[in-house]
Amino acid sequence: MSTVTRKYIPMAIMIFIAIILFVDYFFETPPSYKQVSQEVQNFNIIIAAFALILGNARILELQGKKLMKREPEQWPFSLLMIGVMVTVMAVGLIFGSASFQLNWLYATLFQQPSASVFSLIGWVIFYAVYLSFRIDNRQMLFFTIIWFFAMMGNAPIGGAIWDGFPAIQSWIELVPNTAATRGYYIANTLSATVIGFRTLLGRTSMGMGE
Amino acid sequence: MSLLDKLIDIPENYIYLILAVILIVSTFVPIGLPVPITDQTRKYFNDIEALPPGSVILVPFDPSPGTEMEIGLSSHIVMKHLFRKDFILVFVSISLPAPPLFESTLKDENLWDKYQQYYGTRYVWLGYISGAETAAAALSSSITKTLLVDYYGNNLKDMPIFQNIEGAKDFDVVVCVNSQATLSVSWMNQWAVPYKLPLYVNPMASVAGTFWPYIEAGQMTAMLVGAKAAAGYEILYGEPGRATSGMDAQSLGHLYLIALVVISNILFQLKKSRGRD
Numbered sequence: 001m002s003t004v005t006r007k008y009i010p011m012a013i014m015i016f017i018a019i020i021l022f023v024d025y026f027f028e029t030p031p032s033y034k035q036v037s038q039e040v041q042n043f044n045i046i047i048a049a050f051a052l053i054l055g056n057a058r059i060l061e062l063q064g065k066k067l068m069k070r071e072p073e074q075w076p077f078s079l080l081m082i083g084v085m086v087t088v089m090a091v092g093l094i095f096g097s098a099s100f101q102l103n104w105l106y107a108t109l110f111q112q113p114s115a116s117v118f119s120l121i122g123w124v125i126f127y128a129v130y131l132s133f134r135i136d137n138r139q140m141l142f143f144t145i146i147w148f149f150a151m152m153g154n155a156p157i158g159g160a161i162w163d164g165f166p167a168i169q170s171w172i173e174l175v176p177n178t179a180a181t182r183g184y185y186i187a188n189t190l191s192a193t194v195i196g197f198r199t200l201l202g203r204t205s206m207g208m209g210e
Numbered sequence: 211m212s213l214l215d216k217l218i219d220i221p222e223n224y225i226y227l228i229l230a231v232i233l234i235v236s237t238f239v240p241i242g243l244p245v246p247i248t249d250q251t252r253k254y255f256n257d258i259e260a261l262p263p264g265s266v267i268l269v270p271f272d273p274s275p276g277t278e279m280e281i282g283l284s285s286h287i288v289m290k291h292l293f294r295k296d297f298i299l300v301f302v303s304i305s306l307p308a309p310p311l312f313e314s315t316l317k318d319e320n321l322w323d324k325y326q327q328y329y330g331t332r333y334v335w336l337g338y339i340s341g342a343e344t345a346a347a348a349l350s351s352s353i354t355k356t357l358l359v360d361y362y363g364n365n366l367k368d369m370p371i372f373q374n375i376e377g378a379k380d381f382d383v384v385v386c387v388n389s390q391a392t393l394s395v396s397w398m399n400q401w402a403v404p405y406k407l408p409l410y411v412n413p414m415a416s417v418a419g420t421f422w423p424y425i426e427a428g429q430m431t432a433m434l435v436g437a438k439a440a441a442g443y444e445i446l447y448g449e450p451g452r453a454t455s456g457m458d459a460q461s462l463g464h465l466y467l468i469a470l471v472v473i474s475n476i477l478f479q480l481k482k483s484r485g486r487d
Binding site: 052117156181 | 307
């Protein structure tokens with residue numbers, strides 16, 4: 001495949017689409033232009049939906065290979081995964097996405113285990129805090145004091161023990177936390193803006209043609 | 211190994227066992243510890259309460275099962291509040307795990323049967339749309355040009371609700387029920403800021419800190435942070451429920467953790483001083 005096909009045509013499409021959306025977001029445009037912008041965005045939604053299908057196909061391919069090769073300690077999980085994926089997809093296609101059958105599968109296969117696994121994180125963090133918050137130097141002392149006030153301010157009982165806990169926690173969130181986060185966001189956004197302009201000017205290939 | 215070493219390195223099983231006992235007992239035998247209501251929770255509730263009947267509200271509904279005890283709790287009470295006021299509600303999701311939770315939330319709160327007759331006139335559920343922030347952008351221009359049918363396959367153009375609603379310019383408020391911070395930011399970028407709409411968000415307590423710059427800048431209006439704020443909202447709404455009943459467990463769990471850290475540090479300093487001797 002030539003460089004033109006691999007690199008320049010995709011770049012031209014990307015720049016064209018970026019300009020359409022950029023102008024629509026920042027300027028007042030006539031309805032006909034808005035219609036074009038809307039179609040471009042709709043096209044993106046359709047591509048994203050196809051990407052989901054592609055992702056599923058790729059998972060099936062990868063797990064299928066592991067299953068065919070009978071990879072030790074792996075193939076039973078691959079079999080389970082393929083089985084669950086195919087079952088859920090089949091139920092969704094046959095009965096519909098809003099069906100009782102699909103909702104039942106979701107609630108039993110995904111919802112409860114997902115909530116259970118997520119709640120385990122809390123327990124792990126609990127023990128991690130116990131192990132790691134040992135004051136060994138001045139930095140750790142400072143960190144533990146901040147943690148203590150932030151946690152007592154966040155805990156429902158903190159305010160009942162002393163009014164000052166929520167006030168101090170609020171100050172920590174509003175002043176040092178906001179200052180640091182705002183700086184991070186501004187730097188991040190400026191970087192994204194620079195990348196956006198470089199893309200618009202064709203100065204970055206975003207990995208295309210490599 | 212000395213007794214001190216054993217106490218410092220107490221096996222995690224014992225710590226978990228005591229935590230489990232504390233959580234179970236405080237859940238089943240509530241002691242009614244106070245639940246403070248933050249200014250953000252009060253503002254969120256008062257603003258929704260003050261909206262006139264007929265206000266058009268977009269509700270990006272993107273909780274996930276894993277965050278049930280944070281986002282789930284706040285989404286339940288906020289949904290109940292939104293439905294009981296005479297608002298026009300458009301629900302949509304840009305997160306894959308969310309759609310089945312919509313129906314279960316309404317059913318859990320006895321809203322499903324009660325408001326079924328108003329489907330298409332007072333509320334509509336658009337379901338999941340792929341594309342994340344691009345989907346939010348497309349919907350802001352025109353909902354009916356982005357989607358032809360709702361989650362149940364009904365034609366949007368046939369619904370009375372869409373006779374007067376086209377895109378973000380026709381909405382009054384956005385109320386985000388999201389488990390991921392980035393999703394709330396997508397709605398802020400594409401709806402709240404360009405169309406100057408008040409934006410209310412329900413983040414998890416662990417990510418709420420990242421939202422303060424947006425609140426301070428006025429890009430987000432108020433936030434309901436985690437289970438504690440959900441409990442405060444339940445109290446303001448006058449119907450203490452699941453969130454309120456979990457607050458004793460949360461308070462005692464926090465106190466237990468602080469006690470553990472204090473004890474662990476006392477033992478650690480003792481060990482260090484003995485080491486020096």
